Amino acid sequence: MAEEDTAPEGETPKKSKMPMILGLVLALAGGGGGFYATWSGMILGGDGEKKVAEEKKEVADPFGDIAFVEVEPMVISVDSQPERRLLRFRAQLEVPKSYEEDVTKLLPRVVDVLNSYLGALEIADLEDQAALTRLRAQMLRRVQVVTGQDRVNDFLIMEFVLT
Structure with a gap:
């Protein structure tokens, strides 16, 4: 009877894979929990509540x-070969209150910088489809150089009419 309980000599008994699966599940759960705790500021964040309060204040x-x-x-003269054309231009600057x-x-x-820049433009520069976007970026950069970066x-641009 003792011979019937043992496995045949060529075969080894099957080992259970349950400890490996359980370890893998626990490792994934621990890694996910650690990521969330770090990301949300629960650990290594220190001032997570202060950041959330500041974000709510900014959104308010x-x-x-x-x-x-x-x-x-401004009315700027734009030279063209057969006739002289005029550009009527009006703008506003968005600035911090301080x-x-x-x-x-x-x-x-x-005004001097804008007048100089717009006076140097040609009709072809103004007729391009993307002209307004490009001109706006150029004028913003020039204004920031004059006033300071921040x-x-x-x-x-409130009005941009070529007559």
Whole structure:
């Protein structure tokens, strides 16, 4: 009877894979929990609650810290061969409220830079489909050079008419 309970000599008894599967499941659960704890700021974050409060504060009033400074309307002569054409232009600058007064003081320089740039353009530069986007980016960059890098957030074109 003892011979019937033992496996034949050529075969080895099957080992259970349950400990390996259980270990793999626990490792995945631990890794996922560790990732979430780090990502959410529960560990190694320290000031996670402070960040969430700051984000809610920013979302509550996203437009509270900006002001708009109007640039004087301009009429610029654009040379073309057979006839002279005029560009009527009006814009506003989006600035942080803390710099509104500084940018207002520098408006004569801003108008000078814009007048020089727009006067140097040709009709072909203005007739391109992507011209307004390109011109807006160029003018914003020039205004930021005059006023300072962080003083002007955006350049808004209010009127751009070629007559």
